[in-house]
Amino acid sequence: MAGRIVLDGETGGTIDLKKVGADRYAAHPSTRVWCFCWALDDGPVQLWIPGDPVPAEIADASEVVAHNAAFERAIFRHILTKPPHNWPHIPLSRWRCSMAAGLALALPARLAQVAKALSLPEQKANKSIVSQMMKPRLPRGNEDPNGVYWFADAEHRQALYDYCKQDVETERALYKWLPPLSPAEQALWQLDQRINDRGFYTDGALIEKAIAIAKTAEREIQTEFQRITGLNSTNQVEKFLTWLAAHGCEVTDLQKTTLSQALRRTSLAPEVRRAIELRREAAHAAANKFPALQAWRGEDGRVRNWATFHGAGTGRWSAQGPQPQNFRKEADGIAAKFAR
Secondary structure (H helix, E strand, C coil): CEEEEEEEEEEECCCCHHHHHHHHHHHCCCCEEEEEEEEECCCCCEEECCCCCCCHHHHHEEEEEECCHHHHHHHHHHHHCCCCCCCCCCCHHHEEEHHHHHHCCCCCCCHHHHHHHCCCCCCCCCCHHHHHHCCCECCCCCCCCCCCECCCCHHHHHHHHHHHHHHHHHHHHHHHHCCCCCHHHHHHHHHHHHHHHHCEECCHHHHHHHHHHHHHHHHHHHHHHHHHHCCCCCCCHHHHHHHHHHCCCCCCCCCHHHHHHHCCCCCCCHHHHHHHHHHHHHHCCHHHHHHHHHHHECCCCEECCCEECCCCCCCCCEECCCCHHHCCCCCCCHHHHHHC
16 A cells, blocks of 8 residues: 555635535535645645645555545545545545644644644645635626636636645644554544534424524514613623622623523512513523534435544534534423433
8 A cells, every 4th residue: 555645625605615514525426626635645746626636645655634524524425425526535545634633632623723833844835725625706787696616716716726735734743743643543534524424414394494483482582682671682691790789699600500590589579580580591502502403404404524633622423504512401300201
């Protein structure tokens, strides 16, 4: 087998990667690959653009390194390994993730931040060109306003190619600096990737109904809150703090713990107690999970690439998008249910 390949790709699409997650973004028909850059061991950085022959070294590499490899793996799975590109499938056992190795040392996740923190000899380039080319540009002149247009001229393309090449240089410098994950942690990262690849199933019709219910409940909460306080919304933090103080309930902020402590006061007037309860209900994050589930839900109903390996300094996972580990857990009556 050949040695280690470090690679990085640049893509564009009509949907927002941050709002839908890597898997749904990669699977979307609008998503396109602008280029991939790669380097074998200490060799020069190579450029591949659609239409070029598939680099033979990719299939033969003993290791394939990427920063946030889950994204590159999603692009491989949905785009590169399919016609007309026909890149080889890379087994999970050969993938290495420099972001995961950095997170295991409590380093920043973003490539630019970790390169700066470590004063690496190769730093990440300015990403303004990526911001221009990762999404369609606005129509010009007599162009159809409903059309999809890109910054696809030679100048923009070359700037993106140069940016991608520098990313590979930075990733290679980072991977050389980082100690590799231990065999146990590498196996755990591979498990993380399999979990993310599989995802979890969601019921689309149920999500739509839940969103409708949440919107109705939100309207009812705001209507009652306005009737009690005279304020326009539960989101008017400073005005609500002033209203509470004027009604004998001074608090420093509207955090959940602060409001919970305030509700323990026996001297609260009924309307003050109810206003605090409404603010807590409106601020509850659970209702916000449904739009995120809908956005991240793939064509097969599954939500993927939501978990972040070693996302916290303690080593535990964190999550993106719907963050299912933070779903509201109703504990009341559990013992009675299991006793039936």
